[in-house]
Amino acid sequence: MPVPGIESAVVAGWQQDVAGLIDHIRQPGFPRMLAAALGRLVHSDTMLLAVYRDEERPLVLYSENEDEQSPAMQRYLSEAYMLDPVFNAVSRGIRPGVQRLAEIAPDCFEQSDYYRSCYREFNLCDEVDLFIYPEGGTAFTVSIGRGPELGSITRAERQALQAMFPILEALVKQFWLVQSSSYLRGRRAGGPLAHAMETFGCGVLTAREQQIAGLVLRGFSTEAISEELHISTGTVKVHRRNMHARLETSTQSELFARFLDHLGTLTSI
Incomplete structure (x- = not known):
């Protein structure tokens, strides 16, 4: 079945990715495989998979730079996340789906000190975020960012993500159902x-x-x-x-x- 905005070869590859993700629902490598599958749908410079629960610090499931997090990422996770549009969209109960950061951010976001002191350090010109709610009080987000060299995420790429979103949502819900306890074990609320x-x-x-x-x-x-x-x-x-x-x-x-x-x-x- 053709999917708007996606070439048939990409669809075939995505079907293989879905099969692999289903096989890894119970495996620790699921977040990394999900990021790789999304990367074949949308080229990106950064990708972050995170879980938000109530007012806790974000729980990072996958980051492309997880081995050496940048100072900006460390600051975001330790103290600045509550000023970020993604966190605030979750707090406001944004509906599941695919959103551009530019559409959910406050109107003066780029003039805010959070933007100038933290977000700008990521050197992104565009970001698309996926919002999935695997259970009450829990939001699973995927943030896909592009820098100036790759340019803005295209309408066709956003349409591809939207077309695949129901499958992504079902996979994430199953993953969280069987693996959430291993990620949350011993976790405490995220700082002051x-x-x-x-x-x-x-x-x-x-x-x-x-x-x-x-x-x-x-x-x-x-x-x-x-x-x-x-x-x-x-x-x-x-x-x-x-x-x-x-x-x-x-x-x-x-x-x-x-x-x-x-x-x-x-x-x-």
Whole structure:
């Protein structure tokens, strides 16, 4: 059966990949085989398979650079993941499927300090993310990134991923059903970052100002915050002005630095 956007030779190869994945459902090498199969559908510079559970640190199942993680990846996994659009999409309950990062990221994402201090280090010009929910409270994600040399992921490639998504979803659900216990054994919640986001500005900011501070840190503009919280842009501007005055900051960079200081006090306790 022809699949839109995919050559027949690729379809035949994909069918062989699916057979191999089924054979490896109970094997530790399943994530690596899945990444290799996806790599034959979509050429990529980076690929990350991760599981998100509640507010825990992401559990990495596969990374193309897993033997020598970059400083940016280490920072992402240790402290910055809660500012990332993928984590926030999962927290908001994004539907299963294939999404471009550009479509789920806040409107000022590229102006955020998280982007400039962490995400930009990955040197990506485009990213597509797959969202699968193998069980309640658990999201399995695949992040496929391309740098400037390969260029943007094409519409045909996204269509190929969308066409294959139901098969991928079924395979991942079966994999997680039989192997999740081995990955989660002895795992603890991922550090103080979630607590830091909840308590940043506590005792100084109002509850609404704390909400807005969190959205600003994630890269939301005044207009996007207005839509998110269902308040006027004028009200958002007043809250932002008051927030900066109370925290003695004037820019997003200073706000981000103040947040990292707050995080540091929690990690030292």
